[in-house]
């Protein structure tokens with residue numbers, strides 16, 4: 001008899017859906033959306049609809065293995081791994097860690113993890129283990145750190161108007177977000193608003209799937225959104241389209257901002273952003289006159305060298321028009337700050353010896369190839385395909401090839417990273433492993449219990465660290481707790497208890513809303529030092545940054561190349577059928593995404609003698625890749641697009657897109673600059689593909 005099991009999607013996506021799995025005889029037959037989930041309402045994305053391909057992928061890692069061949073991708077088809085027992089795997093890993101700690105000090109051990117599972121307990125399962133070990137700490141800044149820091153500068157608390165409020169808006173701006181691919185559950189709200197006459201504007205650097213369904217697409221040059229927002233603000237102020245009452249009572253720094261705005265007349269804004277000055281003016285007027293203006297800001301525009309400033313600047317717009325008090329008006333980027341989970345008692349940062357070094361995940365390439373005091377000797381990678389998703393993957397790969405580096409990879413699937421492992425450990429999918437979940441797109445906490453037994457000998461992150469702790473003789477009772485004990489700790493916070501968000505209640509209901517006012521989470525004030533929305537930020541000044549919003553030229557962009565040099569600005573956004581590099585192991589996702597193509601404007605292709613389907617060589621200061629060309633007017637001149645994180649082993653040239661991206665850090669929060677790249681594009685011999 002088939003039964004349906006309610007679960008939460010583990011993928012790193014703002015929507016954190018509730019999914020119903022049809023299970024029979026310990027096998028997942030299909031997945032569908034849970035119609036009762038208030039935010040996701042039964043809709044399911046293309047990545048999850050086909051997730052049984054991943055659960056039952058021929059590339060699933062089902063047993064612990066050890067490497068028997070050379071490091072790196074297979075060349076001659078010879079087997080490079082042999083099956084071993086869990087006992088042997090754990091003994092080997094523990095022994096390597098012990099020896100490294102003794103000979104080079106525990107900082108020679110580096111954990112690298114990010115977001116294969118968003119389950120709160122499993123995602124953070126290694127924290128207390130590595131802290132107890134005294135290992136190098138990892139700054140997990142690869143995704144939202146810059147957006148968070150930029151948002152905090154203006155708004156304080158990382159929460160926003162509930163996206164459900166969009167349904168009441170009359171003008172929605174999707175700014176730097178391809179929601180149709182990455183946040184599709186907001187589309188029903190937008191549809192409702194449009195049925196009532198609302199306008200949808202999309203601001204992006206190329207015509208995305210989402211831009212194609214909008215009423216208006218505004219193409220902005222990469223990394224120039226702050227200038228666009230400042231230009232809009234100038235129009236709003238000059239034309240009196242502002243809410244002076246809101247400004248007087250809920251913001252600081254308006255007078256300083258007003259003088260700054262004089263530096264951004266429409267002509268200058270057009271020159272920086274490429275947006276015609278008449279469009280800047282009209283967009284500002286539409287925004288200022290809207291009954292309920294709603295901005296959904298994405299994270300894409302934060303992945304630039306000036307990303308923090310971009311986010312901070314756009315976040316000023318609703319402050320000028322008082323959008324928060326207008327029905328359907330407001331702004332949203334992330335909801336993460338609403339959950340207030342109690343992480344420290346679980347993660348035990350107090351166990352990490354004072355002064356322990358921190359390595360930024362953006363700079364893992366550098367750490368593996370350059371760190372010397374001490375060098376990294378043991379690398380433990382879990383739920384992250386470091387060789388594929390981290391920037392400057394050429395440097396990461398060179399590090400992973402080091403013969404004196406011992407690498408453990410705990411994975412579901414045979415990823416690029418597994419190719420470099422000394423020991424491979426099998427992990428379960430979310431269908432096989434319980435956890436609790438928050439979200440960064442809504443305000444619901446969710447819970448998941450196993451729907452099927454683990455395949456093969458898969459063990460969860462949580463289980464593996466408990467076993468390793470035992471092998472290393474860690475006596476603390478924490479390591480003997482079960483997963484639900486850890487979940488209970490994490491949920492132990494007064495505001496959650498007050499709202500009835502407890503483990504017991506979650507086990508019964510499966511998802512629960514955390515307390516927040518959906519219309520205006522800032523009704524009680526902003527979380528800034530002044531308690532107000534800060535146009536002027538003392539905290540930015542203290543960081544040595546401009547306390548006012550401004551446009552900062554990119555570290556690699558039009559301003560940094562000589563006239564006639566002709567390099568293009570490369571942007572590397574997410575793929576529709578992949579979740580970062582997850583999806584490379586799913587047959588239908590692979591088919592849907594197809595081979596990665598370089599997208600160029602017809603003029604840029606012509607100038608290089610390139611036609612549709614030709615092999616193009618794309619070179620940055622970091623490295624080069626070859627891709628077939630797609631010629632399209634969806635991409636503005638001067639811009640190049642390589643969407644999706646296709647695995648190196650799936651690419652004809654054996655390289656992934658992050659060969660081109662840099663380990664450079666953003667202006668705020670120490671995040672990655674995935675989209676700040678100048679590249680040279682040339683015709684290549686067809687055989688290069």
Ligand SMILES: Nc1nc2c(c(=O)[nH]1)N[C@H]1C(S)=C(S)[C@@H](COP(=O)(O)OP(=O)(O)OC[C@H]3O[C@@H](n4cnc5c(=O)[nH]c(N)nc54)[C@H](O)[C@@H]3O)O[C@H]1N2
Nearest residue numbers: 176177178181182222223298299300573574576578579580
């Ligand atoms: N299908 C799919 N869904 C995903 C993911 C995926 O890989 N695939 N990844 C998940 C993860 S981990 C995350 S963090 C989120 C990411 O979600 P977000 O970053 O919030 O959204 P994206 O849709 O990636 O939007 C990035 C958009 O920003 C644009 N962009 C780049 N630079 C600029 C700029 O300077 N200005 C403007 N205006 N736009 C710019 C890109 O072209 C792209 O369309 O999505 C999650 N959902």
Ligand SMILES: Nc1nc2c(c(=O)[nH]1)N[C@H]1C(S)=C(S)[C@@H](COP(=O)(O)OP(=O)(O)OC[C@H]3O[C@@H](n4cnc5c(=O)[nH]c(N)nc54)[C@H](O)[C@@H]3O)O[C@H]1N2
Nearest residue numbers: 114115116117143383384385389410412427572580581582
């Ligand atoms: N070019 C380019 N690069 C990018 C991005 C981009 O848009 N363009 N996006 C960036 C962003 S926003 C992010 S968040 C990062 C994400 O980077 P990663 O954290 O590397 O994310 P994924 O590529 O999804 O890889 C996660 C891996 O975890 C495995 N996994 C899943 N569940 C489990 C589990 O329970 N246990 C274990 N041990 N393994 C598990 C999956 O099989 C998968 O291989 O990538 C970044 N890299």
Ligand SMILES: [Mo]
Nearest residue numbers: 012142143144
């Ligand atoms: Mo992300």
